[in-house]
Amino acid sequence: MRTALVIGTGLIGTSAALALAARGVVVHLTDRDPEQARTAVALGAGTDAEPAGPVDLAIIAAPPAHVAAALADAMRGGLARGYLDVASVKGGPRRELEALGLDLSAYIGSHPMSGREKSGPLAATGDLFEGRPWVLTPTRDTDTEVLNLALELISHCRAVPVVMDADAHDRAVALVSHMPHLVSSMVAARLENAEEAAVRLCGQGIRDVTRIAASDPRMWIDILSANPGPVADLLADVSADLDETVQALRALQSSDQAKRREGTTGIKDVLRRGNAGQIRVPGKHGTAPTPYESVVVLIDDQPGQLARIFADADRAGVNIEDVRIEHATGQQIGLMELMVKPTAAPVLTAALRDRGWAIRQ
Template sequence: AMRRGAARAYLDVASVKGGPRRELEALGLDLAPYIGTHPMSGRERSGPLAATADLFEGRPWVLTPTRDTETEVLNLALELVALCRAVPVVMDADAHDRAVALVSHMPHLVSSMVAARLENADETAVRLCGQGIRDVTRIAASDPRMWIDILSANPGPVADLLAQVADDLEETVTALRALQSADQDKRTEGAAGVEAMLRRGNAGQTRVPGKHGSAPAAYEIVAVLIDDQPGQLARIFADADRAGVNIEDVRIEHATGRQAGLIQLMVEPKAAPVLGAALRERGWSIRR
């Protein structure tokens, strides 16, 4: 398309940015009308039937202009991002690839590795799956063919991160084996090793951006038992609205073998007792 002069500006929306830029350079093309982009939004499903009108709304959309990218081309890309109601983020292409390896590509492989443990697991064990395993394995449902393309374009940074994860796994396995020891000193050492890993996880998790990309906030959970029937969620949100409480986030944990579930309403700490009292008054079953 660039050789044909088909347009004033050209962009891609690939999940990696350094590779496409280097390929264009190798082809001897003028990069003035080109800009690499990556809308950081997606789903585990693909194709037209999985499309949603608000897919990009409020999501980061990375732009990786080169030194040769014309200002007009950057402005056109920014206009597209604005029309999709996304948030523009300008980055260097290689820095972007290292970043997505950390926050997207490596986690996807780890999710797949955890999900793979379920493939031949005993059915009785699988039936005990709760929200934790669902959260960890959700993205493992994505199309492997698409991910082969993504990982083939960014293998180095992903392999480096997985090597670090492998080191942590080895240390954690060693610590857990020590907890099996009859020697009290070894058990103490093992417990310290496991605790250190868990605390590192705590520290890392607090760096994940919160609502609207702001600093993460500590919310209180008001857990409510609901029946799996039409209108239940609408009722509970309406009751929260009557109580003047804003629901910051929500999760649903489905009960095994029952047509019911536990909805976790995350609210500001000072609003939790207000919401709990209001929902009890309206007949909801609150769980602690």
């Protein structure tokens, strides 16, 4: 691949363009909003000059509702040898293209499973896709050359290719992305009119659950409008679980011991099923989740604290597998949770204490 055209310079399009440009591909950028394209150019993602002729690969980075139209325009204009979209829904756009009677041998659907709560070119990074799955949904008509171009794009972005059927992909992302986003928004919505005294008690748990609720509603309306059926089916199942959980909690309020036992059993069941599901979430590097132990350190909100603690862990010969920070509300301190292998936890704890860090059990 020597040349590429990115149509749509939001988070995904600009991030892909940055990755390609960094690897020597000449990237042409265009967007319905010329200012957004100019911003991507200023970031080093490519040029907004029109290509002199057909490029090797056109990447359509438009919302799902606009993908088919943008692809049709590009294909009819002969803008590239191959065409690929990065929309988060795959079945609908493909069927729209089929209905338009286009030759789809030069097209392959794709979806990089990566993103951020922020949108637009200023949120883009060239390493956004590194280590992340990138789904490809080829059909029997997809030309081998186009598949190879798509694989080259994924390689340049350092992502991991995954081949799926388009409709199976849509059901999968409804489960692991679209439905969780709505549930996160519903939980966050409970905070909108909550008393300030209650909100000040927010800890890491509520931050984890509501983090993705900060995403752009306009973008998510486009996504959910393109995949409503599978998401509605999953939410119906969640609703049934909620009803059963509410009944179990009401039973715990009863003075009848038998009802209280039923309530306890119901709560245990939902928590047990939650444990069983959470265990299946892939861990570091996409492997089976590894049980880590936490070393919790009290840190001041001052420059250099994070660098010091990582350096001290390095001196102790301990690899930090993951990290999270919980900030204390209204104070310039926080708790830094360092996840390490169980055998490394006592080593790290002793080393950090020796270097003056306050360890919290």
